[in-house]
Amino acid sequence: MEIKKNEEYIVNIIDYGMEGEGIAKIENFTVFIPNAMKGEKVKILIVKVLSSYAYGKLLEIIEQSPYRIESDCATYQRCGGCSLRHIDYEETLNIKQNMVQNLVSKTLNKNVKVKPTIGMGNPYHYRNKAQFPVGINKQNEKVVGVFAKRTHEIIPMQDCFLQNTMSQEIAFAIQKFIIEKDISVYNEETREGLLRHIVIKVGIRTHEIMCILVVNGNKIPYEQELVEMLVKRYNVKTVVKNINTKNTNVILGEENIVLHGDGYIYDILGDYTFKISPMSFYQVNPVQAEVLYNIAIEMANLSKEDILFDLYCGIGTIGIFASSYVKKVYGVEIVEQAIYDAKENARINQIENIEFIAGDVEKVLTNLIEKKQVYPDVVMVDPPRKGLDNTTINNILAVEPKKVVYISCNPATMVRDMKLLEEKYEVNEIQPVDMFPFTSHVECVAVLSLKELT
Ligand SMILES: C[S@@+](CC[C@H](N)C(=O)[O-])C[C@H]1O[C@@H](n2cnc3c(N)ncnc32)[C@H](O)[C@@H]1O
Structure with a gap:
């Protein structure tokens, strides 16, 4: 048919x-x-x-499925943020476990049973970073909102259950300000107009707020008044103007101008304080990030004799969490600013057995092993969605650390890479963690151990 x-x-x-x-x-x-x-x-x-x-x-x-629920969000049908709001939360955890299990069963040689997904007690308003596009809607009005599913149409934001409530309040206030002062907003088609995005980062435990105004140009009209409003009304700790004049989907441009404060905020995860800059990666769900890091460390079964590589280390969070369990940590990360923050984070937290290196993992790993003759006992990797490159996989296979801990926000590439690592490694455990409730995304920690030679 x-x-x-x-x-x-x-x-x-x-x-x-x-x-x-x-x-x-x-x-x-x-x-x-x-x-x-x-x-x-x-x-x-x-x-x-x-x-x-x-x-x-x-x-x-x-x-009808017994797990179907009425969605609690007014923009759910149009917004691209969530895709599972019509499903009971506990069931979304099962769906994520099965999604990972299907990939594992289809791809890996070993039949590993994926563990049940670790969910959140309160899966609402969990994000600490909001990125609101700014533009013109179909009615020709200036809006700060969210992109509609699979399009770049901006729909006005209502009460979003993923975002931190404070970031939404601030975004609404900026929207009101730009309408009142008639500040132009960016048009993706003509590439004209000033304000493109509002990015807000919040330290959930410190309550510090960073507001980044992404602009297609240099000068924001009424800039000082806008900054004063943000500082006085919302106690924003730092305001940064980010210049992005490129025709691109990438939100942040390369140049940051600090308009107020120091250009960074702090947050606390576990027993540690972390400095966060505009360009550095920091997990968007800090409650689950803590769960994730602790599980990764527990599953790695680290020892005081171990040399640990924390590859794709961002601002050094995992390495700093793991530092008290091992002899020495080497963290590698491509974003220079993130490495600058990572070094500062080691200093603030008085961690002395950690070294951070800026560069591409593909090259730095080769250099560490071949030139510096540093051999890891355990390698933790936490790559972006595209996963590991072949040089890194081959380097790991060549130096044979006794354990590889793979942390991933994309189970498809994680499973693809683990299949290649299966040449010398056995996949022991796979633990999904619900880092992004009510979206289809899932974070996983997997532990692989070097096969015994027979
Ligand atoms: C998923 S984040 C993980 C960050 C950190 N482990 C954490 O938990 O916050 C991936 C990181 O890899 C970095 N990255 C991407 N490609 C890289 C590469 N080729 N070499 C080194 N780092 C890279 C990104 O800048 C980002 O900080």
Whole structure:
């Protein structure tokens, strides 16, 4: 049977896709249906047909999943932030576990049983970093909001359950200010207009706030008045103007001008204080970051004799958490500012057995091993979504640390890389952690140990 666009079908949802959408088969042809849930019988409209799969739109639920809930968000259907708000929270944790398990079972040689996802007690307003696009909506009004699903249309923000409430209040106040003062906003098509993004970082435990105004130009009209409003009304600790004149989807440009404060804030994770700059990576869910780091350290079973490599170390958080369990830590990170912060973080926390190196892991690792003859007992990697490069995988296979701890925000690339590491390593444990509740994303920690030679 040929699947046709604009035709209606009644289908059973048999599984979930990587973005939490329902999957149905029509005569063995895969159809992805956003908002449909496993176990449901639904009426769908086919909206797009590609060579090996199609997309359907949910028209009617004929048999409903017991885990379906009414979404609590007014913009859920249009916003691209969450994709699982129609599902009971506990069930979203099962879905994430199964998603990782499917990848593991399909790819790895060893049949590893993925552990149940560790969820949050309170999975609301967990993000400490908000990035609000600024632009013109369809009604030609200036808006600060969120991007609509898979588009760059900005829809006005309402009460978002992922973002920190303070960052939303500040963004609303800036929106009011730019409308009152008639400050221009960026238009992606013409590449004209000033304000592009508002980025707000909050230290959840210190309550320190950084506000970054991303602009296509140099001078913000009424700049001093805007800064004063942010400082007086919201006790913002630092305000930074970030210049981004490029035609790009990357939010931050390279130049930062500090308008108020020192250009950084602090936050506390576990027993440690961390300095956070505009350009450095810091986990967006600090409550779960603490859980993640502690699990990674526990699973690594570190010893006081160990040399630990913390690769893709950001501002040094994992290495600093692990430092008291090992002899020495080497942290490697490509963003210079993050390494500057990492060194400062080691100093603030009085950690002496840690060394941070700025550079590409691919090159620094080779250099550490070949030139400096430093050999790790344990390697922790926490790469960006694209995962590890082949040189790094080959370096790890060549130096044979006894353990590799793989922390990942993308299980697909993590499993792909672990398959290559299986040449010499056995995957022992995989623990998903719900770092991004109500989105389809999941963080994992996996531990691999060097196979005994027989
Ligand atoms: C997922 S973050 C992890 C940061 C840190 N481990 C943490 O928990 O906060 C990945 C980090 O890798 C860095 N990075 C990306 N590509 C890199 C590369 N080729 N070499 C070194 N670091 C890189 C990014 O700048 C980012 O700080």
